[in-house]
Amino acid sequence: MPANAISNHDETGTYGPRALRPDIWSMALLLSLLAGCAAAPLDRAGSLPSYDGLTRSDGLVAHSLLRVSRDDVLAAKTVKIIPTAFSMRAESAAFTPEQRSLVTNAVDRALCSGLSERFVVVGLSEPADLTVRAVVTQVKATNATVVGVSKVASVGTSILLPNVPVPIPRIPIGMGSLSLEAEALNSQGVQRAVMIWGRGANAFLDSGTVAKEGDAYSLAAKFGGDFSKMLVKGKTPFGATPSFPSRAKLAALVGRAPKYEACKVFGKSPGVTGFAGERLGLPPAWTDKAPANVEKAASKAP
Structure with a gap:
């Protein structure tokens, strides 16, 4: 040639x-x-009445098994959220009650914010077209020491190369993970949506915080976003072109009061303070002052 x-x-x-x-x-x-991802299983914990008809649907780093009755979900106008709980098996992880509360409240707050995009969120004592409940089925603690070393390395690089934007991934050791299962029931108690979800922390996408619950806390909000998006759209939350967040979503991100009164029980998002704290690696308990009066489910999940 x-x-x-x-x-x-x-x-x-x-x-x-x-x-x-x-x-x-x-x-x-x-x-x-x-x-650079930690593994997160999609185990069935037995907290849901039915797991029939689930199909695999994955994002880039999140994995799920799901089923959604599109027409029924899209016809719904109101929703209420039963506070998220840890399963007995997940409780065996080395988390204190306070750490577990931070994780479950992050789930509920993200659910409330996401569902507010289309639904009217009402209190537990009020009737609703859909009732949402989620259970933490597996959690892996973060190695706080390794995260601390990663943060030091990142700061050192920024000092040595102050004018060069060098992305520094965290050390892919001791990263946490989180798995949940959740459902949405209609007013007759019939399942209209189910999701089993798992995601591990990612060395490039999750900077990590110096706390055992750091990754689980961050991933909790991501699950709340994925599950609520499934109910808002009536289909898998994965694979769609990203859309610009609504005014209500932006308000929540910067720490303003929730759109609906029923969401206030989960507190305001840490907003800019939380974002800055996460970049610095601060434990979530330092920036997230969740309400102490958050009511949890009366009985523990299996």
Whole structure:
């Protein structure tokens, strides 16, 4: 083949190395993201009355089994949230009651914020078209010491290279994970949506905080976002093109009061303070002052 034929292909980017570069870098990034993840099982804890008809639906780093009755869910206008609980098995993790409360309250607050996008959220004593309940089925604690070392390395790099934006992944050791199962019941107590969800912390996407519950706390909000999005849209929350958050969502992100009175029991989002604290690696208990009077379910999940 003539030499100029090869150069022509390279210039057009049709067959030459330039055409392969985007694919190579995309694949490298994807492999890096997946390699730096903690594992999170999708076990069935037995807290739901039915697991029939579940299908696999995964995001980039989150995994799930789900089922949703689209028409029934989209027809619903009101929703109430039973406070999230830890299963007996998940309680065996080395979390204090206060740490577990931070995680479950983060789930409920994210659910309330996300569901407010379309539903009217009402109190537990009021009738609702849908009732949502979630159970933490598995939790893996974060190695706070390793996170601390990662934070020191990140600060050291920013000092040595103050004008160079170098992304520093956390050390992929001792990362936490979280698994939950949740359902939405109609007013007759019939399941209209089910999700078993698991996600581990990611070395690139989750910076980590110096606390055992740090990753579980961060992942709790991500689950609340995914499950509420499924109910708002009536379909899997994964694979869709990201949309710009609503005014209510933006207000919650910066720590303003919730849209509905029923959501106030879970407190306001830590907002900018929480975001800054997470970047610095501060324990969530330092920035999230969840209400002490959050009512939990009367009975423990299996």
